Each structure stands twice: as C-alpha cells, then as structure tokens.
Amino acid sequence: MNIGATITQLRKQNSLSREELGTKVGTSGAVIGRYERAEITPSVEIANKIAKALDVSLDYLVGNASTVVKDKKILERIEAIAEMPTDNQKQIFNVIDALIRDYNAKKAYA
Secondary structure, eight states: OOOOHHHHHHHHTTTOOOHHHHHHHHOOOHHHHHHHTTSSSSOOHHHHHHHHHHSSSSSHHHHSSOOOOOHHHHHHHHHHHHHHHHHHHHHHHHHHHHHHHOOOOOOHHH
C-alpha cells in the first residue's frame, strides 16, 4: 500500500474529513486529497505531522512497519529496553519469548 492509500485508510478510521486532517497538520483538505491520490508526496516534516495526527508512527505511515502500537506504555517499555545493555535485553527477550511460546501453546490446545 502506498502512503496515499494509507493516509486515506487511517483518516477514515479516525472519522476525519480531509479538511479536518489538513487543519491538524497545517495544510488544506485539497492538499490532503492530492496526497491520498498520490499526485504529490508529503515532505518528511508533513508526513510526520500526518502520522502524529492519525496516531501512528511515521514508519507505519510510509509502509516500513506492519503493526500500529498505540499503547503508550508499550512504547515506553520498548524505548527503555532499547537503552539497556545487550545482556539485559537478551534476558528480557528470553522471558518474553517464553511467555509468547506458552501463550501460543495454550491457544493451540484450547
């Protein structure tokens, strides 16, 4: 999916008109329409504003991420883990992997 289609999809999910999204990012509804139709591509600065207005990451907006993480606590935890030394990260990932494995096993046998 291209950035225009993603903007359209997310804008509609958020029940926003083009004008409303344009106002949130400091442009017009007509320009949002041109982004959605892929007539023009937003600058990185505008794309970032659009992502924030639609409550997604810039990576998700441009197609570099397949998951939208909206839970702020999850994002804060991920950022904290990213700052830890590699050994601590490995320990955390081992625990997370074990919990995911157990969850999937319970799902499979339920």
